[in-house]
Amino acid sequence: MSRANFRCWCIFHAAHLKKCLDHNIMHIPSPHIFPGRSAVTPYVFVGDDAFPFCTNILKPFPGSYDKESKERIFNYRLNRARRVSENVFDIISSVFRVLRKPMLSQPDIATKTVLAIIYLHNFLRKSSSRRMYNPPGMFDIECADRGEISDCVWRKDKSHLSGMSAIQKLA
Structure with missing residues (x-):
């Protein structure tokens, strides 16, 4: 186990x-059969x-x-599933900068803040402003026939988040 992995484990x-x-405090639902499976x-x-x-x-096989x-x-x-959540988090943290550092607020206020950000993200993704909020190239693109992933803009160079500046001014 690497030093970084050991630190994460601790x-x-x-x-x-x-x-x-x-x-089982989180009350995760019991396993069940999903439709079509x-x-x-x-x-x-x-x-x-x-x-x-x-x-x-779930973690990858070593x-x-x-x-x-x-x-x-x-x-x-599994890696493909992780990339989806990484894409979303990096997109919302590039717009809603409060997510870039520890929140210095009470847990209930921090929870409401995060939920508000998630609702706003989902609204902006579905509204007419989605082209400005998530311009082309903001998500990883998978080439299904080759199994290759083309990195999105924020993975290549996080300083050039084109199309985000107007929304960042509002956030």
Whole structure:
């Protein structure tokens, strides 16, 4: 385990999330069969290799695997799911800069702030201003036939978030 992964592991074990998962405080729904599926599927958090093995956390298989192996396909799909949440968080944190640093407010106020940001993000994504809020190139693009991912603008150079300046002035 690398030093960075060990540090993340220690932080996670001391975190409130770990205690909530261990004692089922979050009331995560029981696994069930989703429509159109035959397998029982649990609700999980998507993590990277720094996370420990836990019932409700998916993390990639360690090491490298043959191209068509189940482990490599799983790791690819898990990474793809992680990229979606990374895209969303980096987009909203580039607009709503309060997310770039620790919030120095009471937990209930911080929760309301984050929920308001999520609602605004979803509204802007669905409204007529979506081209200004998320101009072309703001999301990773996957080339399905080759399995390659073309990095979006913010991954390449976060200082050139074109189309965001008008909304940033409002935030």
